Amino acid sequence: MQKFEKTVARYAPWMDEMSEVCVRNNHIEPSLYKKHNVKRGLRDIDGTGVVAGLTEISEINSFYIDENGNRVEREGELFYRGIPIRALVDGFISEGRFGFEETAYLLFFGVLPTPAQLEHFTTMLAEYRRLPESFVRDIIMKAPSTDMMNVIARSVLTLYSYDANPDDISIPNVLRQSLQLVAQFPLLSTYGYQVYAHYHSDNSLIIHKPDPALSTAQNFLRLTRANKKFTDLEAQILDLCLVLHAEHGGGNNSTFTNHVVTSSGTDTYSAVAASLGSLKGPRHGGANVKVSKMFDDLKATTPCTDSAIRDYIVRLLDGQAFDRAGLVYGIGHAVYSISDPRADILREYAEKLADAKGLQADYEYYEKVARIAPEVIGEKRKMYKGVSANVDFYSGLIYTMLKIPTELYTPLFSVARIAGWGAHRIEELANKGKIIRPGYTAVAPRQDYVPLDKRA
Secondary structure, rough: OHHHHHHHHHHHHHHHHHHHHHHHHHOOOOOOHHHOOOHHHHHHOOOOOOOOOOOEEEEEEEEEEEEOOOOEEEEEEEEEOOOOHHHHHHHHHHOOOOOOHHHHHHHHHHHOHHHHHHHHHHHHHHOOOOOOOOOOHHOOOOOOOOOOOHHOOOOOOOOHHOOOOOOOOOOOHHHHHHHHHHHHHHHHHHHHHHHHHHHOOOOOOOOOOOOOOHHHHHHHHHHOOOOOOOOOHHHHHHHHHHHHHOOOOOOHHHHHHHHHHHOOOOOHHHHHHHHHHOOOOOOOOOOOHHHHHHHHHHHHHHOHHHHHHHHHHHHHHHHOOOOOOOOOOOEOHHHHHHHHOHHHHHHHHHHHHHHHHHOHHHHHHHHHHHHHHHHHHHHHHOOOOOOEHHHHHHHHHHHHHHHOOOHHHHHHHHHHHHHHOOOHHHHHHHHHOOOOOOOOOOOOOOOOOOHHHHHO
């Protein structure tokens, strides 16, 4: 390895020099996108996503068209299989149940389970919640990574080798693979973190076994904590986070990635690994980590007063605070404008958790930013729609209060979203669509081939 590192170091100056050539010869003049009517990011000029498919799995609403044909922004709505997310959440919470398993059933099969069906489904996931013999030792503990999303993706691809029928894309086999991954993701993420904490942070190595009597949320907390202990409120709120992150339409980056890769006819493990690569990005699943770190900086530098927080937000937008990227993390969404329904639900439970843990002062910072940031952004930026706190805004706060390691924030997102990915993969396969292949307009000027001995 040392010899290879020396090779990398030797070529580093060349890489720096040639990267400038790459940038120069790959730059596309922005005006060409308008000239050729190209929808950058598959979005119209007002930010609305270009319609690329149909889905029955979930629906997102953030505006309506009035009688004059004008777009009117409204409170955000989210439906899972036609059921309003608020009604789904209120249902299982009022009945004193955990909701993630029920939500996964709904997403996969399109209907709410009966008590017997839910019991059978939950029992099956509990039995699937295991890894192949010696997998932790041979795969997760070898070459531990500093990024848990890398660990999960590598593990998922390796699980292909343990599957007796990995390339069969019939619906029964894909359903079996998808449900196994729903059950296994809490293990892959938490075991990956425990190995990282041992080898990179010199912590004790802790590998707990899951408890088949516990829910997905309860097991995640059990596997993460050395003493395996958690409160009912902690488990309830983590379960709520899983429900709200489980699905968000076919057009979000990681789910669309799953549709694209699935349309090629590839195996389940490759499709899921591709989605994991998408979710890892800070513009997608990694956003709640940025929220948490931004608030660490805010609390360390700024009093919790309206004027001080307003000044901090101005400096954020001017690129003079935190990471100097000019962004207020957790505020704004590609689809929602007036409100993100997931954030509205999480805010209520974040306040309950803050009260239970004596962290009201932390919660007050979040509430002030949620109120003040949209005002400041509206004043300083030309906006085609409003902005509000999004789901990452409050999930970052909740994970902090639950003392979940930052390294597990995005993996925890994947523990939830694997249910949505599996449902969308089956939807793509069941409808036997064409391979997804959007067009790109070539704008490079023509040039002649020059023989090697004639090149300067």
